Amino acid sequence: MRAVVKRKPEPGVVFAEVPKPTIAADEVLIEVKAAAICGSDLGIYDYTPAYSKMRLPVVMGHEFSGKIAEAGPQVKGYAIGDRVLAESVKACAVCVYCRSGHENLCDASTLFGIHVDGGMAEYVAVPYRLLHRLPGELSFEEGALIEPLSNALHFVKDCTPIRLGDLAVVHGCGPIGIFSAQLFRLAGAEVILTGVNVDTERFKIASGLGLEIVNVEKEDLAKLVSERTGGRGADIAFVATGAPPAVVQATQIVKKRGQITIIGIFGRPVEVPMTQVVRREITLSGAYDAKPENFDQSIRLAKSGAIKVKELITHRFLLEKAREAFETAKSRVGCKVEFIP
Numbered sequence: 407m408r409a410v411v412k413r414k415p416e417p418g419v420v421f422a423e424v425p426k427p428t429i430a431a432d433e434v435l436i437e438v439k440a441a442a443i444c445g446s447d448l449g450i451y452d453y454t455p456a457y458s459k460m461r462l463p464v465v466m467g468h469e470f471s472g473k474i475a476e477a478g479p480q481v482k483g484y485a486i487g488d489r490v491l492a493e494s495v496k497a498c499a500v501c502v503y504c505r506s507g508h509e510n511l512c513d514a515s516t517l518f519g520i521h522v523d524g525g526m527a528e529y530v531a532v533p534y535r536l537l538h539r540l541p542g543e544l545s546f547e548e549g550a551l552i553e554p555l556s557n558a559l560h561f562v563k564d565c566t567p568i569r570l571g572d573l574a575v576v577h578g579c580g581p582i583g584i585f586s587a588q589l590f591r592l593a594g595a596e597v598i599l600t601g602v603n604v605d606t607e608r609f610k611i612a613s614g615l616g617l618e619i620v621n622v623e624k625e626d627l628a629k630l631v632s633e634r635t636g637g638r639g640a641d642i643a644f645v646a647t648g649a650p651p652a653v654v655q656a657t658q659i660v661k662k663r664g665q666i667t668i669i670g671i672f673g674r675p676v677e678v679p680m681t682q683v684v685r686r687e688i689t690l691s692g693a694y695d696a697k698p699e700n701f702d703q704s705i706r707l708a709k710s711g712a713i714k715v716k717e718l719i720t721h722r723f724l725l726e727k728a729r730e731a732f733e734t735a736k737s738r739v740g741c742k743v744e745f746i747p
């Protein structure tokens with residue numbers, strides 16, 4: 407079958423013909439209809455140190471949807487032809503985190519497109535317990551984005567103590583930033599979404615969704631937040647970028663006893679003005695991945711239209727155009743880039 411493969415411990419990916427996966431008794435074979443490129447896939451593409459322990463070669467992709475083409479004898483509740491998407495993490499189910507409802511922090515998890523073959527291919531094998539049904543109201547292209555929406559939902563709903571009427575500043579207008587900004591607004595917050603000069607297209611998408619945007623290379627964010635809050639500061643700063651200056655900015659714009667949630671993956675250690683954090687009693691917390699329950703919640707939010715998904719998709723490529731697709735995603739000329747196998 408045709409696939410996008412990370413072959414060597416060096417930058418790049420290749421399009422390749424690889425064997426069609428065989429399924430275990432508890433797995434289904436999904437005929438992939440859409441697979442999106444995630445920010446983490448760009449880290450893999452560049453082969454940054456955060457991914458040095460990945461399995462090679464591996465078929466990439468953890469954000470995908472499709473139709474069930476085969477089902478093993480132990481598969482329950484799903485049949486051939488069903489429209490589905492999958493969770494991206496196979497948690498072990500036995501470690502202390504899995505047993506306390508924190509599967510996203512599993513000690514022994516494996517991820518599609520990093521440890522096992524993923525969805526940027528014609529077919530992918532998936533354990534049926536990771537499946538979620540894709541409702542008829544949602545396209546396959548939208549289905550592929552339920553995984554990143556689930557992440558954003560976990561970061562906002564489970565990891566950030568947001569309250570009605572809060573001012574939330576979302577630093578970074580990538581897909582997770584735009585999803586999170588929509589979620590904060592849905593939770594009753596006033597939201598400011600920030601970006602930089604290169605984010606022109608993403609600003610257009612965010613504006614189209616009615617979100618307030620601030621280009622921090624052109625406008626003084628700290629001044630704006632100060633004016634907006636009578637000098638107090640934002641209730642929430644949400645760092646959805648791996649750019650270190652955003653962390654520093656978050657400590658400057660958040661109010662005393664405010665919350666900073668950090669979800670960016672940073673290529674190097676970040677210097678934080680810690681005395682600010684201490685003297686102003688700021689809470690600084692990380693948030694990672696999603697829990698299984700976030701998938702059903704995200705499907706409901708997308709299905710009802712409460713959160714807009716398809717607006718984020720700007721580019722579609724054949725698997726053969728792997729390099730072009732990754733370069734497009736890297737250049738930030740659009741927002742979500744998908745493979746349509």
Ligand SMILES: [Zn+2]
Nearest residue numbers: 444446469554
């Ligand atoms: Zn992802």
Ligand SMILES: [Zn+2]
Nearest residue numbers: 498501504512
């Ligand atoms: Zn576990």
